[in-house]
Amino acid sequence: MSILKCSDPIALNLWYAIAPLDEVLIGETAQTILLEQPIAYTRNHTGEIVAWVHDVASGGNPETDRLPIKERYGYFWTSLGTPDADIFPIPEYDEQDRRNIHAASFGVNVSAPRLVENFLDMGHFPYVHTDILGAEPHTEVKEYFVEVSKERDEILATNCKFWQPMAAAVASGGMDVDYVYRVPHPYSAVLYKSNPTDPERMDVIAIFIQPTSQETLRVHMLLSLLDESNDDISIRLFQQTIFGQDKPILENQYPKRLPLDPRAETPIRADKSAIAYRRWLSDKGITYGVIPAAA
Amino acid sequence: MIKLYDYELSGNCYKLRLLMSFLGVEYESKLIDFYPGNQHKSEGFRQINPLGQLPVVDDDGLVLRDAQAILVYLASKYDASGKWYPRDNPALLGQISQWLAFADGITATASAARLHDALFYTQIDVDAARAGANTLFRILDEHLYFAEEAGQDWICPGDHPTIADIACFPYIMLSEEGGVSRMDYPAIRRWCDRFKRIPGFTVMSGVFPAGPAVSGSIVSAA
Amino acid sequence: MTTDLQSNWYPIASSSDLPKRHVYQAQLLGREFAVWRADDGYVNVWENRCLHRGVRLSIGINNGTELRCQYHGWRYANRTAGCTYIPAHPADAPARTICNNTYPAQEAYGLVWAGELAVGELPAIDGFESATVLRPVPIMAPQKMVNQALLGYAWDDTCESAENSDGSVTITATDGSAVRVFVQPVDSNHSVARALYNRKVAGEERIALLKRHSWLMQELRDRTETQAARQETPAPYEPVIAKVSEDLVDIPAISVDGRKADLRVQVARKEMTADGIASLRLEAIKDQLPTFQPGAHIDVHLPNGLVRQYSVTNGPGETDHYTIGVKREPDSRGGSVAIHDTVGEGDVLAISAPRNNFPLRRDAVHTIFIAGGIGVTPLIAMARALNAQGLEFEFHYFVQSDDHVAFKRELSEFEGALNIHKGQSPKETGETLTEVLANPGYARHVYICGPGPMLEATRQIAADKGWADEAVHFEYFKNTTELDDSNSFEIDLARSAMTLTVPAGKSILDVLRENGINMSSSCEQGACGTCRCGVIEGDVIHQDVYLSDGEKAEGRSIMTCVSRAASNRLILDI
Ligand SMILES: N[C@@H](CCC(=O)N[C@@H](CS)C(=O)NCC(=O)O)C(=O)O
Numbered sequence A: 001m002s003i004l005k006c007s008d009p010i011a012l013n014l015w016y017a018i019a020p021l022d023e024v025l026i027g028e029t030a031q032t033i034l035l036e037q038p039i040a041y042t043r044n045h046t047g048e049i050v051a052w053v054h055d056v057a058s059g060g061n062p063e064t065d066r067l068p069i070k071e072r073y074g075y076f077w078t079s080l081g082t083p084d085a086d087i088f089p090i091p092e093y094d095e096q097d098r099r100n101i102h103a104a105s106f107g108v109n110v111s112a113p114r115l116v117e118n119f120l121d122m123g124h125f126p127y128v129h130t131d132i133l134g135a136e137p138h139t140e141v142k143e144y145f146v147e148v149s150k151e152r153d154e155i156l157a158t159n160c161k162f163w164q165p166m167a168a169a170v171a172s173g174g175m176d177v178d179y180v181y182r183v184p185h186p187y188s189a190v191l192y193k194s195n196p197t198d199p200e201r202m203d204v205i206a207i208f209i210q211p212t213s214q215e216t217l218r219v220h221m222l223l224s225l226l227d228e229s230n231d232d233i234s235i236r237l238f239q240q241t242i243f244g245q246d247k248p249i250l251e252n253q254y255p256k257r258l259p260l261d262p263r264a265e266t267p268i269r270a271d272k273s274a275i276a277y278r279r280w281l282s283d284k285g286i287t288y289g290v291i292p293a294a295a
Numbered sequence B: 001m002i003k004l005y006d007y008e009l010s011g012n013c014y015k016l017r018l019l020m021s022f023l024g025v026e027y028e029s030k031l032i033d034f035y036p037g038n039q040h041k042s043e044g045f046r047q048i049n050p051l052g053q054l055p056v057v058d059d060d061g062l063v064l065r066d067a068q069a070i071l072v073y074l075a076s077k078y079d080a081s082g083k084w085y086p087r088d089n090p091a092l093l094g095q096i097s098q099w100l101a102f103a104d105g106i107t108a109t110a111s112a113a114r115l116h117d118a119l120f121y122t123q124i125d126v127d128a129a130r131a132g133a134n135t136l137f138r139i140l141d142e143h144l145y146f147a148e149e150a151g152q153d154w155i156c157p158g159d160h161p162t163i164a165d166i167a168c169f170p171y172i173m174l175s176e177e178g179g180v181s182r183m184d185y186p187a188i189r190r191w192c193d194r195f196k197r198i199p200g201f202t203v204m205s206g207v208f209p210a211g212p213a214v215s216g217s218i219v220s221a222a
Numbered sequence C: 001m002t003t004d005l006q007s008n009w010y011p012i013a014s015s016s017d018l019p020k021r022h023v024y025q026a027q028l029l030g031r032e033f034a035v036w037r038a039d040d041g042y043v044n045v046w047e048n049r050c051l052h053r054g055v056r057l058s059i060g061i062n063n064g065t066e067l068r069c070q071y072h073g074w075r076y077a078n079r080t081a082g083c084t085y086i087p088a089h090p091a092d093a094p095a096r097t098i099c100n101n102t103y104p105a106q107e108a109y110g111l112v113w114a115g116e117l118a119v120g121e122l123p124a125i126d127g128f129e130s131a132t133v134l135r136p137v138p139i140m141a142p143q144k145m146v147n148q149a150l151l152g153y154a155w156d157d158t159c160e161s162a163e164n165s166d167g168s169v170t171i172t173a174t175d176g177s178a179v180r181v182f183v184q185p186v187d188s189n190h191s192v193a194r195a196l197y198n199r200k201v202a203g204e205e206r207i208a209l210l211k212r213h214s215w216l217m218q219e220l221r222d223r224t225e226t227q228a229a230r231q232e233t234p235a236p237y238e239p240v241i242a243k244v245s246e247d248l249v250d251i252p253a254i255s256v257d258g259r260k261a262d263l264r265v266q267v268a269r270k271e272m273t274a275d276g277i278a279s280l281r282l283e284a285i286k287d288q289l290p291t292f293q294p295g296a297h298i299d300v301h302l303p304n305g306l307v308r309q310y311s312v313t314n315g316p317g318e319t320d321h322y323t324i325g326v327k328r329e330p331d332s333r334g335g336s337v338a339i340h341d342t343v344g345e346g347d348v349l350a351i352s353a354p355r356n357n358f359p360l361r362r363d364a365v366h367t368i369f370i371a372g373g374i375g376v377t378p379l380i381a382m383a384r385a386l387n388a389q390g391l392e393f394e395f396h397y398f399v400q401s402d403d404h405v406a407f408k409r410e411l412s413e414f415e416g417a418l419n420i421h422k423g424q425s426p427k428e429t430g431e432t433l434t435e436v437l438a439n440p441g442y443a444r445h446v447y448i449c450g451p452g453p454m455l456e457a458t459r460q461i462a463a464d465k466g467w468a469d470e471a472v473h474f475e476y477f478k479n480t481t482e483l484d485d486s487n488s489f490e491i492d493l494a495r496s497a498m499t500l501t502v503p504a505g506k507s508i509l510d511v512l513r514e515n516g517i518n519m520s521s522s523c524e525q526g527a528c529g530t531c532r533c534g535v536i537e538g539d540v541i542h543q544d545v546y547l548s549d550g551e552k553a554e555g556r557s558i559m560t561c562v563s564r565a566a567s568n569r570l571i572l573d574i
């Protein structure tokens, strides 16, 4: 294996979703990039997924340069290092009556942590997702709770509420929507959102980010929904519409890497979860995709 | 009713949504799973458009492909004012066609760069696509600068925008998603603001509305 | 990295690049700018980065008076670049110090000039007083290489070129026509050639001139870019990302700036706006006035030593002055009389920066303003802000007679939303208010400002009609409560780890100050809310008119200028 461009040991030892399982076809080799390292993958004739580091010069060897593989949440995951933890749990994924849909994988010219922060943010709904996830003048982000769970090593934001005119593909009319957010991985996040069909349970949306470099990424979006009335295509297209609105904002953020110095930008109470996330990344000592606070 | 084979993130489909919104024409969107489903390359869709491309319009049995061709058709048929595509002005028709072809060039460059960056169309030579987009933008920026000098707001002469403006707008406005900045094209940036203020303007994902123009303060009564 | 290049002035735009309601994107030595002209003509050159989450402001909206960020809708004022509104927290006033980074800018010779650290006047460009601005041409090449190429620029055989001491190049023909080209260093390998022609020409001659130079400059561009492409591309400039001020790291922070009057303003205009009401236009003597928000007031320090609070009536973006309204109150301690009788146009007054204890929410679906007499002033500023945003409101103004209607011109902006109620008795006023307040509801808010009795009556009617406490906002302009300061008690300062005794006859505020703790205050009579402080433990005798009944019952805050402990001890969050 050649020398890796990414020198952040924490980032190297994480698991990353690379592609939806049904896009990995027998006999077809595809290429992508993880942490600046080109990799290739295919499905062999026994149906098993194989991935390996692939260098433009040497080509790479599927046998000797083989990477670890896990299949989870409809994607295959790999790592360039030796992960010391399993992929984080999303127990809802296995519930019988849910629909698990891969919405899309998109490339975005921004660092992974900027996208995680956008995913945790409610204040932008009226301005970026106008008339869908928010509408002026309903702009208030009410107080919510944030905790960093030591035992699970993840950030949890609960009791989040936001007024939405059209919260999901099945929604008609405005209402206050409840959210819960989890950040169980430096470059992945999961949100839970109340849904109009079942007051007891929540829809789940997850983003799994594959950083292709410090300032570019590929994001895989998973939906695990209780929706019974819409077809997969409309659900998927609704999610793409939403993401397509965030994209120009993300690509117009400067600097592209997330600054961890508390004095780099100006937080407000609504950004509590983002502040916790930045601090959590700092405490972990992550350097990939961020501008570390000067010691 | 007009049926538009549509995909939200496609700038070419957006051209038609824009014109129909300006004209107040009703239509039905048939959503195509362009990405990641590749539905436009499916057998079913290739029977509608053998090129396997969006958009396609079906107007009461008349099936047309190519955004520019459809703009010509819809404006000719549904714009009673004749302003978007002035049929009886040969000079203007020539100019409009010239810029419609130019718009296809923008699709081939600026849109290609965006497909490369956002949807992993890795077969595209992205550096060439970006360079091509910049070449076209330089030409359009100079054109619009002199249009402004002549007191003209739009790509073609006259006091009303034409389908040439519609054909050029989407992939210019989305160019940053392919890594093509518009900082060097101030006349294009001003034209984008004017375009967004045309009554009936609608947005697509990736395009934000303009603020209010100078005149007209809105006061709501009690 | 700062370089001496940064202290130069460079043109970054043509004046014609900045029509109203547009945001122009520029870059100089690697630093991006958002450049926008307000409706009053002022050209703002700001860092192209919202201080909140770094989004480029060049994708935001110029509404003529403010620039609104596209991500979370923060609004920044013309001139000061101060943040005036944070939609995610509509009930709060943003900390006054959230201010975007601005850069020195000047508009001259048809060009907009800026420099990250530019100082002094722009040097005169002799011979170009009446010039034509040619079409700027971007070139992907280093500034030096473009300058070099310009020495060969010519439109006829007689052209001769020379480099000027400021680095620009002048090309002169024997007929006396001349072009002076300034090269804006956008980045290390990216420039814009901006040129002036030394004559003003019009009509077809102008178009021909512009076309000719656009063509020649593009030819020069193509040659220079070919040359640049043969060289190794220099590394791009890396502009320093400035840090925000320390106090913005944690929000909200308690301000500890005491009662200060650090601004000097001149009375630019004083006129009677209604019977017994003077309006004063106050302009900065030097520099910029700080950002205000609708509902804010300033302390005015009068020649006779008194300090009085007056609300700012300005609309959004009117940042080059403050206009206040002062009612002559013969029975007062002499503050208003001093303004009416002794302060004149041209006088200089000391004032505090605006402080906002009466913030306006802009997330209401409907807003009702109820003004009594001179209480109209803060509400004018608020209604003008909503009006500019196209948000729905109604404005009720209770006055004795038509002669008592102040600020008629500003009020006329509200058109159909304005209701003036003249000469009503207290009973009739009560009936009108009962009608006005008939329908509380989701996201409906009321703002009241007026004399004490009217305010009390309005709050009572609102409560009877079912308006929630947090939907009713009010500002007293004085406290008429009989104050009792006869008890003595201890205060524990939780964060400063101090215990102090407040004796009879002194306020908590007095004692804090005596012990070196600098607490802001303004009216010092329990009306303005500036000296508010958190209570961690202990019961409070509230003697202010600022806190709502609900807040008083909750007991989590105290106005330290008038209120006292009911128990022996209070633990304060200081
Ligand atoms: N000239 C055609 C180009 C259309 C086009 O490029 N459409 C895109 C979607 S926006 C497409 O379908 N691309 C798939 C392909 O070309 O294979 C037009 O203007 O309509």
Ligand code: FES
Pocket (backbone or CB within 6 Å): C050, C051, C052, C053, C054, C055, C069, C070, C071, C072, C073, C074
């Ligand atoms: S980034 Fe500008 S308002 Fe949040």
Ligand SMILES: [Fe+2]
Pocket (backbone or CB within 6 Å): A118, A124, A128, A129, A242, A246
């Ligand atoms: Fe979003």
